[in-house]
Amino acid sequence: MVQAGYRRERLDRGIKARSDEVFLISSYREILYTLGPWIVPILLLIVFPLFRKVIGIYWVNVSVIVCIMALLAISWVFLASVGLMSLGQAFFFGVGSYIAGFFGNNYNWSPLFTIPLSTFGGAALCALILLPVLRLRGVYFGLITFALPLLLMRIIEATKILGGTEGLSGFAPFPNILIEYYLVIAVLLVFILGFRWVFDTDYGLVLRGIRDNDRAILAAGMSVTWFKTQAIFLAALPGTFAGALLTHHYQFVGIPSFSMEFSLLPLASAIVGGPGTFAGATVGAFILVPLSEILRRFGTLRMVIYAILLTICAVGLPEGIFHYIERKYHQFERLVPIDVEKGGK
Amino acid sequence: MKEELILKLDHLSKHFGGVKAVDDVSFELRDGESLGIIGPNGSGKTTLVNLITGFLKPSAGQIFYRSKEVTNVRPNKRVQLGIVRTFQMVKPFYNLAAYKNIVIPLYSPRVKRLKGGKYGDRDDAAIDFLEEVGFERDSSVLYKTAGTLPHGYLKRLELARCLALQPDLLILDELYSGMSMSEVASTLPLIERIKDEGMTLIMVEHRLRELFRVVDRVIVLNFGNKIAEGNPIEVTGTEEVKKAYIGSGGE
Numbered sequence: 198m199v200q201a202g203y204r205r206e207r208l209d210r211g212i213k214a215r216s217d218e219v220f221l222i223s224s225y226r227e228i229l230y231t232l233g234p235w236i237v238p239i240l241l242l243i244v245f246p247l248f249r250k251v252i253g254i255y256w257v258n259v260s261v262i263v264c265i266m267a268l269l270a271i272s273w274v275f276l277a278s279v280g281l282m283s284l285g286q287a288f289f290f291g292v293g294s295y296i297a298g299f300f301g302n303n304y305n306w307s308p309l310f311t312i313p314l315s316t317f318g319g320a321a322l323c324a325l326i327l328l329p330v331l332r333l334r335g336v337y338f339g340l341i342t343f344a345l346p347l348l349l350m351r352i353i354e355a356t357k358i359l360g361g362t363e364g365l366s367g368f369a370p371f372p373n374i375l376i377e378y379y380l381v382i383a384v385l386l387v388f389i390l391g392f393r394w395v396f397d398t399d400y401g402l403v404l405r406g407i408r409d410n411d412r413a414i415l416a417a418g419m420s421v422t423w424f425k426t427q428a429i430f431l432a433a434l435p436g437t438f439a440g441a442l443l444t445h446h447y448q449f450v451g452i453p454s455f456s457m458e459f460s461l462l463p464l465a466s467a468i469v470g471g472p473g474t475f476a477g478a479t480v481g482a483f484i485l486v487p488l489s490e491i492l493r494r495f496g497t498l499r500m501v502i503y504a505i506l507l508t509i510c511a512v513g514l515p516e517g518i519f520h521y522i523e524r525k526y527h528q529f530e531r532l533v534p535i536d537v538e539k540g541g542k
Numbered sequence: 543m544k545e546e547l548i549l550k551l552d553h554l555s556k557h558f559g560g561v562k563a564v565d566d567v568s569f570e571l572r573d574g575e576s577l578g579i580i581g582p583n584g585s586g587k588t589t590l591v592n593l594i595t596g597f598l599k600p601s602a603g604q605i606f607y608r609s610k611e612v613t614n615v616r617p618n619k620r621v622q623l624g625i626v627r628t629f630q631m632v633k634p635f636y637n638l639a640a641y642k643n644i645v646i647p648l649y650s651p652r653v654k655r656l657k658g659g660k661y662g663d664r665d666d667a668a669i670d671f672l673e674e675v676g677f678e679r680d681s682s683v684l685y686k687t688a689g690t691l692p693h694g695y696l697k698r699l700e701l702a703r704c705l706a707l708q709p710d711l712l713i714l715d716e717l718y719s720g721m722s723m724s725e726v727a728s729t730l731p732l733i734e735r736i737k738d739e740g741m742t743l744i745m746v747e748h749r750l751r752e753l754f755r756v757v758d759r760v761i762v763l764n765f766g767n768k769i770a771e772g773n774p775i776e777v778t779g780t781e782e783v784k785k786a787y788i789g790s791g792g793e
Contacts, residue, residue, distance in 0.1 A: 399645055399646075399648075399649050399664055400649070402638070402642055402645055402646055402649070403646055403649055405635070405637070405638065406635045406638065406646045408637070409634075409635035409636050409637050409638065410633050410634065410635055410636070412597075412629075412633055413629075413633040413634065413635060413646075413703070414646070415597075415617045415618050415621075416595075416617065416621065416626075416627060416629070416633065416703075417618075417621065417646055417647040417649075417650045417703065417707065418618050418619075418621030418622045418626075418647070418650040418651060418652045418707060419618055419649070419650055419651065420616075420618050421618075
């Protein structure tokens with residue numbers, strides 16, 4: 198309730214001046230204001246597993262899954278920023294999983310080798326496979342990406358390659374969950390900051406230009422297909438890494454790696470969190486995955502409640518949770534007398 | 543003639559099903575020359591531009607650029623050779639700031655090659671090009687997203703994008719359509735200057751008065767056919783051209 202005779206005034210803090218480096222170092226308050234939203238969550242994530250005895254190792258495991266989904270979600274945001282609407286993040290995830298699985302199973306390679314190999318090799322493979330369909334735009338590209346993981350699933354099932362329906366297992370595990378946890382957090386941060394940096398460069402500008410108008414890119418003398426191929430490679434990196442990591446986490450890889458869960462949950466995270474930003478997609482994953490875990494106690498009703506909450510979120514906060522929080526962070530409210538003559542100022 | 547042949551169209555045709563959008567058109571263009579392409583709506587002017595720039599593949603005929611055949615060269619490769627165009631329907635990057643629209647062409651391999659590797663600060667260079675086409679240097683318009691700009695601005699943005707690519711052959715597809723009288727008046731001296739500096743120009747235009755101030759020669763298209771070619775004033779005086787423009791009942 199607003200006090201009688203007053204109204205609430207909402208003002209923006211000077212964001213532009215603050216983002217300027219000179220202003221930033223002017224006082225510790227400025228530094229805290231600008232870097233706080235980054236540092237506080239990172240610190241929380243770092244200290245979180247230290248309390249695993251209290252919280253339970255189960256939630257550390259959940260956090261790893263959260264980061265996996267966040268990686269797939271920022272991969273989706275990257276593609277969307279280039280105008281490529283992906284509905285099949287499971288494709289990147291599955292390719293990364295199976296490459297790690299193949300080398301882990303056949304040669305018993307440690308995660309130290311399989312993860313970099315599946316991340317970079319897998320991303321290159323994904324770019325190569327998607328090369329023929331890069332001419333497609335909008336929902337047509339989306340449909341192909343949606344179908345690809347399902348297709349690969351059936352191929353593995355029908356031809357019984359790569360372990361068929363039984364999958365591959367028995368790989369070298371991580372020494373302990375903490376190494377895995379800190380690795381995935383670090384990689385997630387590298388990708389968020391790295392992708393933000395890419396889009397700040399002139400190279401990223403060309404990528405964003407493709408979404409707006411690919412014919413104008415062509416008319417500027419650049420090959421749209423070549424830039425899209427590079428975009429697929431870059432966007433696939435977090436996805437294939439996530440797949441490889443989870444393969445070693447479960448010490449198993451099978452056709453569920455291509456399941457729709459890995460396509461839809463990242464997409465939902467990006468939308469609920471705040472479309473268009475890497476941090477927003479991450480926030481989305483950090484809300485949706487634990488929520489999904491908490492809802493497990495409702496059994497079959499879980500998906501119903503989950504769907505209702507998602508709908509409420511999408512309708513009630515179309516800008517996304519991240520943008521809402523960001524807006525509130527940069528605003529302050531104060532009470533102003535309504536009657537100017539009597540109230541003074 | 544002493545100037546080098548820059549463009550040669552050899553019996554070029556483009557058919558869409560039964561429609562002959564461009565039918566057996568041939569012409570030559572020399573370095574530094576400026577050519578106007580005129581004709582009534584639907585006569586195949588823009589199709590011809592799309593053929594020259596590679597956005598469409600011809601059904602028959604050949605295109606030569608500096609005596610090399612480019613008929614099947616992709617549009618981006620033609621830009622790298624120096625054939626640069628504006629679009630009749632403007633194609634800006636709607637979600638980017640106006641000056642960022644010019645940073646993108648400055649990233650092009652052509653500019654990199656001409657500048658010998660590194661360009662320096664593309665933002666500054668982009669603003670220089672925008673100033674050249676009539677944007678004010680200190681105006682907030684430069685930082686507005688292109689999608690919010692009026693049509694006349696977008697046309698000039700389109701021109702700045704082309705100039706940033708440092709073309710050898712500049713093709714302006716109805717640059718003046720949708721521009722206000724004052725915008726046309728302010729752009730005209732720029733086009734005249736570009737021409738005087740020796741740029742080879744092809745202009746597709748409906749505004750004949752402005753066109754004739756710039757071009758040395760015109761080609762008249764009607765139903766995809768070249769019906770006349772020559773000095774602008776003489777050509778528009780011929781019966782056939784008058785008929786094409788005004789209809790058979792005209793004077």
